[in-house]
Amino acid sequence: MSVLIFIDQSEGHIKKASLEVLSYGADIAEKSGIAAEGIILGNVSEDIAALGKYGVKKIYHVDNAALNHFDAQVFTNAIAEVVQRSGAKVIVFSNNVDGKSVAPRLSVKLKAGLVSGAVALPDTSNGFIVKKTVFSGKAFANIALNTDIKIIALNPNSFSVNTGGEGSAEVVKTDVKVEEAKVKVTSVNKVKGEVPLSEADIVVSGGRGLKGPENWGMIEELATLLGAATACSRPVADTHWRPHHEHVGQTGLAIAPNLYIAIGISGAIQHLAGVNRSKIIVVINKDPEAPFFKAADYGIVGDAFEVVPRLIEEIKKVKGVA
Amino acid sequence: MKILVCISKAPDTTTKIAFTDNNTKFAADGVQWIINPYDEWYALVRAIELKEKDPSTIIHLVTVGEADAEPVIRKALALGGDEAIRVNAGSGDSYYIASQIAAIAGQGAYDLIFTGKETIDYNGSSIGGMVSELLNLPYVSLAIKFELNGASAAITREIEGGEEVCEVGLPVVVSCQKGMAEARIPNMRGIMAARTKPLKVVEPAAVDSLTSIVSFELPPAKAGVKLVPADNPAELVRLLHEEAKAF
Secondary structure: OEEEEEOOEEOOEEOHHHHHHHHHHHHHHHHHOOEEEEEEEOOOOOOOHHHHHHOOOEEEEEOOHHHOOOOHHHHHHHHHHHHHHHOEEEEEEEOOHHHHHHHHHHHHHHOOEEEEEEOOOOEOOOOOEEEEEEHHHOEEEEEEEOOOOEEEEEOOOOOOOOOOOOOOOEEEEOOOOOOOOOEEEEEEEEOOOOOOHHHOOEEEEEOHHHOOHHHOHHHHHHHHHHOOEEEEOHHHHHOOOOOHHHEEOOOOEOOOOOEEEEEOOOOOHHHHHHHOOOOEEEEEEOOOOOOHHHHOOEEEEOOHHHHHHHHHHHHHHHHOOO | OEEEEEOOEEEOOOOOOOEEOOOOEEOOOOOOEEEOHHHHHHHHHHHHHHHHHOOOOEEEEEEEOOHHHHHHHHHHHHHOOOEEEEEOOOOOOHHHHHHHHHHHHHHHOOOEEEEEOOOOOOOOOOHHHHHHHHOOOOEEEEEEEEEEEOOEEEEEEEEOOEEEEEEEEOOEEEEEOOOOOOOOOOOHHHHHHHHHOOEEEEOOOOOOOOEEEEEEEOOOOOOOOEEEOOOOHHHHHHHHHHHOOOO
16 A cells, blocks of 8 residues: 655656655655655656655656656556556646646556546545646536545645655666557757746746737846746737747646736636636736736736836845846 | 547636536536637647548547537537537546547547547546547647648647657547647538538447546635735835745
């Protein structure tokens, strides 16, 4: 009996989302009085044993270069083999790009109920019930998992990383059968030097109120200053002022940063659906009737072209940046 | 080339979300149903584009739902597609729905199975992955570009912080998102033609859901916005830094 946590890596580095699921899975294990174990597939350049500080006692490491590139089918079979050997009863993924791809396959393979988009620890007082977002963040559903093995895919940025822990995990080198991937990756194109939107703690986002792509300089400056990612509303992406991968909202990316700063975005319900899980929302808009103010924590009614440069100056003072 | 496109109905994106029966059921009264945007704008339209390039392509649509799903599947047929199949089933979880689709897909010898990346109501993003496992097929999720090269496909998919291009032999299951195709609206000819296109109704396979919905809840209301005067951005910075500890 154990909780098995899938530790997602990219190019040998452990993803931030993996630290959240490690903390989350360890918490489940502790509350149920069973062991927390991790699984890593592929070559890793970081200290795996050090992940023990998040509460995981043992980590199965399949140190096989054939697993360096994610493939849903190959990963499903590898994970299933480790599940069988370890006797895991709860399997935890991040509901990130890889998790969304492999967790449903594993659910079928193991006939294990899946909750994707979980936002809280399971309630085990009467069965095994996990809360998840539905209706694009406009509501939650409590889902009962009615199978012996249970799979949870945790939404990124919805569980705090346990930073106070100590200890090191036992790393168990593990061999599994790895078949050849039917999907061949031919090129990878990562936006260098920018914070990936899905992993960003702070997001600065611009809308039509900015009037044109030439005015994004101050958005980028504010974002750089805060170590933030940049995002935009749908009309901005549709008119190609900004690239599509920056589009947040119902039909774009759904994000949940700690701080979301919306500049010149009115806050249509479709936009809110993509950002309403942000912990703190700041809205800067010259229209006091903009619906976004109803969903905001802090706001300034004013012209972005006057407010944002002054905001940048004030943040520089607080950060001690010249 | 034979393509199966999975279509789900979903509440219109402006729907006010509410629940009935002691918060156990979605309040569907008066709700305007649409084709789930990812299924329509990206999965279905990309399939139609492939057919426009190669008219011998056959497109089938599949939906799992009761008779009230038919207006939505007719609307999908008005956009394009040769025939539709409705699996006459009520509610079930992702595993149940995926099993129904896999049962249809398994009989049709499809080269491509397209789904949207998720539905905008239950946001499971699971159907594509589950169908691919049920059929033991490769799966490429979150596709933003799709090109056919004979018996294989070049697919660009989203990864964290960028994208990657991959090659995969057919058949394959692909979940589609923004970038795959440009949204279009049905024209009058399409709407007329849709009325006479075959819509087959089949009974569901006997499968049990693995999960069940216990209850719904709405997020707690926000305490209300704290407005800072436009001439005092320093106060906003102070609140974010000291009160909210946001940076």
